[in-house]
Amino acid sequence: MSVKVAELTKIYGSQKAVDTISFSAQPGEILGFLGPNGAGKSTTMKVAMGFIPPSEGTVEVCGIDVMNQPVEARRKIGYLPENNPLYLDMYVHEYLLFMAAAHGMKGNEAKARVKGMVDRCGLTKEQNKKIGMLSKGYRQRVGLAQALLHDPEVLILDEPTTGLDPNQLVEIRKLIKSISQDKTVIFSTHIMQEVKALCDRVVIINQGKIVANDTLKNLMGNRVSLKVEFESAIDQKALEALGQVESMDAHQYVISTASGQDLRAILFKMAKENDWVILSMSQESQDLEEIFHQLTQAN
Template sequence: MSIKVSQLTKVYGNQKAVNAISFEVNKGEILGFLGPNGAGKSTTMKIVTGFIPPSDGSVEVKGVSVMKDPILARRAIGYLPEHNPLYQDMFVHEYLAFIGELHGLKGSFLKDRVNEMILLCGLRVEQNKKIGTLSKGYRQRVGLAQALIHDPSVLILDEPTTGLDPNQLVEIRNLIKEISKDKTVVLSTHIMQEVKALCSRVIIINKGEIVANDTVDNLTGGQFVLKVEFQNSIEIKELEHFGKVKNIGGSIYEINHAGSDGLRAQLFEKAKANDWVILSMQQQEKDLEQVFRNLTQDSNVGDL
């Protein structure tokens, strides 16, 4: 496997940002690493890449301990952090050569790698421009190029499409798809369409703990949400035998269920027997955004 995280914990003062999480990522996977702000996503990615130490637990990348041998482990990792730290006054070509040298690349091999990354990341026209003059989309391309310059087998991308316009977003997605053909990719994002378009598996973290670890199809398939508005509020316990119930405001409820054909008829009968007035009823197949919301509701503090 490419990444193995075991009982990983990180504590800041009295706050436990990551609480004994464990997961593995296999070669060739694109893993969507999701969570609300403050869930512990960025903290986990910084530990995996060796930028900060854990309070407890372990991380292995390609069988190498990030804690015991961080230099060797980092050789296998390409990392694009959420806030892309580029040298604004350097030219694109110059910057990529500089990063390549930091990774120990030299001579004609370094020159060839820089040219290869410029072509792969669509930077040919921009290669002789200063990074500070580039658009956000092209700066993200430069960030991807620097993460790939040393040909890592594992690529960690923290919010790689934040702030991009729709055209730039599609371009970066396509680039990630191309890159992932021979690499393991861990992708953190808040954009659910991006996860569905790119990821083979999803981990959802909430309040420092993993609350889901499965494929998108398994998380969403065969599950439905019935949205019901009553004239007056109803006790949730009165509806719980129909499925998992959530009040989403006033007298409006969501009932998560497995797609029972007779559910609406049963609910009408229940309403009739209890003199409840149903104002509206709408059923839709559960999507990843609804799954995410159900698992992470009420988490809205700043990301760690």
């Protein structure tokens, strides 16, 4: 595996930002790393990059311990941070040559590598423009090009599609998909549509803990929600035996489960035993937004 996070914990003073999390990412896979603000995503990514040390646990990149061999590990990683810091007064081609030199490439090697990235990232027509003149979409392409210059085995992308228009989104998606064919991609985002369009597997973190780690197909396919309305008040705690319960208006409830089980027959039996009158009931598969909300809502 390309990335292995094991029992990772990070504590700031009295706050446990990351709490004993473990997950891995494989070659050729796009792993969606999701969570609400303050969940611990950025802290985890900073530890994975070797920017900050963990309090406990380890991160390995291509078998290299990030803390023990940080320089060697970073050579295996390409990183596009959320704010995509670029030198806006530099020309695209000039900037990429500068970054190639920072990676130790010189002469013809640097020129060939920059040309390859310019072609792959669709920057041919823009390479002689100043970065400050480019649209947000093309700036993201420049950021991806610099992250790929040294041909890393792992690519970490932090919110790479934020602020892009629909056409730019499609183009960046295609680019990330093509990149993932021979690399491990860890993709952090708040945009659920991007997760559904790009990711093979999803890790969701909330309050420093992992609350889901599964393929997108399994995560969405096994989760169902049952919406039910009763004639009068009922014992909500009794419903919690079926799954996670959210109280709606009046006497309406939403029951959610990850088992994939059809809850309707069970609920009819429970209603009969407790003399509850059901006015309406419907069951449906949950979409990713609903799943994310239920897994990350405040306890």
